[in-house]
Amino acid sequence: MNSSHENELTEIRQKVKQLLVSNLGQLEMLGPSEIKDDVALFGEGLGLDSLDALEIVVLLKKHFKIEIKDMNEGREVFATVDSLSRFIQMNAPKDGN
Amino acid sequence: MKPVFIEGIGIIFTRGRGLNKFEQALKDGWDEPTVSADGRKAYRVPKDALIDYNILKKVRRSDRFSRLAVFAACDAIHDSDLDIADLDQSSIGIIIATAFGPHATIFKVLDDIIDYGEKKVSPTTFANSIHNAAASYVASALGCTGPVMTTTQFYFSFQQALLLASSWLNEGRLKKVLVGIVDECSPAMEYICEEKLSVAHNGKMSPLSCLKRPKFVPGEGSAFFLVSQDSRKKKYGAFTEIDITGNSHGWTDVDLSIIGTNAMGGSEEVYKDILNKGIPVAAYSSIYGGFMTGNAFECAAAALMLKNQTQYASPNVDRTELWNVADKSKERELNQIQCISHNNTQKLVFIKMTK
Numbered sequence: 001m002n003s004s005h006e007n008e009l010t011e012i013r014q015k016v017k018q019l020l021v022s023n024l025g026q027l028e029m030l031g032p033s034e035i036k037d038d039v040a041l042f043g044e045g046l047g048l049d050s051l052d053a054l055e056i057v058v059l060l061k062k063h064f065k066i067e068i069k070d071m072n073e074g075r076e077v078f079a080t081v082d083s084l085s086r087f088i089q090m091n092a093p094k095d096g097n
Numbered sequence: 098m099k100p101v102f103i104e105g106i107g108i109i110f111t112r113g114r115g116l117n118k119f120e121q122a123l124k125d126g127w128d129e130p131t132v133s134a135d136g137r138k139a140y141r142v143p144k145d146a147l148i149d150y151n152i153l154k155k156v157r158r159s160d161r162f163s164r165l166a167v168f169a170a171c172d173a174i175h176d177s178d179l180d181i182a183d184l185d186q187s188s189i190g191i192i193i194a195t196a197f198g199p200h201a202t203i204f205k206v207l208d209d210i211i212d213y214g215e216k217k218v219s220p221t222t223f224a225n226s227i228h229n230a231a232a233s234y235v236a237s238a239l240g241c242t243g244p245v246m247t248t249t250q251f252y253f254s255f256q257q258a259l260l261l262a263s264s265w266l267n268e269g270r271l272k273k274v275l276v277g278i279v280d281e282c283s284p285a286m287e288y289i290c291e292e293k294l295s296v297a298h299n300g301k302m303s304p305l306s307c308l309k310r311p312k313f314v315p316g317e318g319s320a321f322f323l324v325s326q327d328s329r330k331k332k333y334g335a336f337t338e339i340d341i342t343g344n345s346h347g348w349t350d351v352d353l354s355i356i357g358t359n360a361m362g363g364s365e366e367v368y369k370d371i372l373n374k375g376i377p378v379a380a381y382s383s384i385y386g387g388f389m390t391g392n393a394f395e396c397a398a399a400a401l402m403l404k405n406q407t408q409y410a411s412p413n414v415d416r417t418e419l420w421n422v423a424d425k426s427k428e429r430e431l432n433q434i435q436c437i438s439h440n441n442t443q444k445l446v447f448i449k450m451t452k
Contacts, residue, residue, distance in 0.1 A: 025153075026157050051221065061216065
């Protein structure tokens, strides 16, 4: 993996964390830097629930122009900040954001 | 009307959260409003007044409007020393009065529809844009399962809420009602006030000017009263009369009249009975700002004065040649106080409170 690809992924991770903290009440007590890349977003990790999943779907549409059509796919994608960021990197239109 | 006794009060306003802060503000008098980045003046609730993670974790999806209500409502319960767990939770009703509802959130939903399309609107933001959302969050945070209602009648929403609370208690349907108001400032609201109303650019309101459009500064906040018809639980006196007919000039057997400011004014003619009798008057809206449901703040001030048997100086002393202005803080026998609000057609409504 080249460094520009890795830099882009780092930027996406930062943006994802900022969006999660700004838009999901569950996380407003945290700063973006307190969310680890590999911590589980749902359940025992950060404690997000199904309505938060819906919010993330809307955030992906609004900020990255990515549509999640299959929620089974979403289950894996939404596992961690890292998995979500990698999915965005692979699927966001090049003129996205 | 059967007396409705006040067991607890919760309040959040421009100088912070809590009845102690409100009482201190009444003692301290006028202060400068806050100034936004675009130079607009308003009495806004500071951000740090809305940080309490013990409450926020119960209402994590709420917006600012609902949080204002939840904080004040929880504080009213706390102030009463009531442990809700000791009560039948269906025996407490909740009524919230608001003039404009969560309009900042409503505008956010509309803006998002315009900017991104309806499929990209947050479902949580949409849910928060419903007028009754704040009342639902209050019920959820407190674990109350009784009736929940939001009343809105522009100028006189709080008076309607109080009448409804009295009615619920009279019916014996409930033991207690948590009744209060919430309204908020937003850039849109402040813009409308600037364009349509008479905003005081020096920050000083003139509620006693008897002008149709008195100078005012927009305000926001929330105030809640836990009320019942059980006189043994009384902590701050009682609501004893409410007159919303618009045909009255007020009661003349009161010790003090508190004039509200919602940007509308009453003329000397509508206040003739108060003026002729020389009844002391005060106006405290310079402390928390002017807004349609601000009459609840006047009632909170009256409740404190009846409890403490102390008159707090009116921070506005304009038109002293006309009014018998209560311009000094002093210990004084106070048995009855009336709180007055008015609309744009010179109609006055009254809430009488008794020791």
